[in-house]
Amino acid sequence: MGPGKVVKTPWNYYGKSISFKGTVGVVDDYPPDSALGKSGIASEIVIECVDGTIVDFLSLVPSGDIQMNQQVIITGYPIGRTEVNNTLGGKFAHLIVVTNKLK
Template sequence: MNKVDDLKSIAETADPSSVLKAPWNYYGKVLTFTGTVSDIKENPPDSESSKRLGGSSYSVVVNLENDVTVQGEMAGSSGNIKEGQQLTIYGYPVGTIEGNNTMGGHPVYICIIGK
């Protein structure tokens, strides 16, 4: 895969429910999602996530308006991103992951890798 520095310029919009249902239909495409940040986690430079993304990374969980959640593994630092703010993320979908919630459920999230 070729490295693309400006994911925003090639990002496509897609129905999040469709991506959640069949993420393989979107592999190789850069997608964009906008929602409310519910969680941010910085990863140390020596973590597996950071190594895969070039030295520093963070994960951000974004809840979309249609009850779909996206977890982004992003290159770089989270900077001034804060929980509760609206955020647009860009990245390559790589599948789905099962999360946990405080009620004991296990929601399924779209997982993307981006910048």
């Protein structure tokens, strides 16, 4: 299944482990005493898939060697989607995925 299908109906994929391939656009690590760190989120990686779908990974482990503009494949569990404002005035739908394993 393509990432565009998952972002359209993420509830159909709850509890299912899915791999996504794309280019890293954001990679951030959070300190343990930050709001996200206290909730168990160690890092966030946002990728853009070939079809243009944006996948936002909330990771329970640090980002490690992952770098901006790197091609990656990350596996995780879809938990929903959110809309993010873009600079042109519209909105992007981001698929939100939780993972505990980054390579």
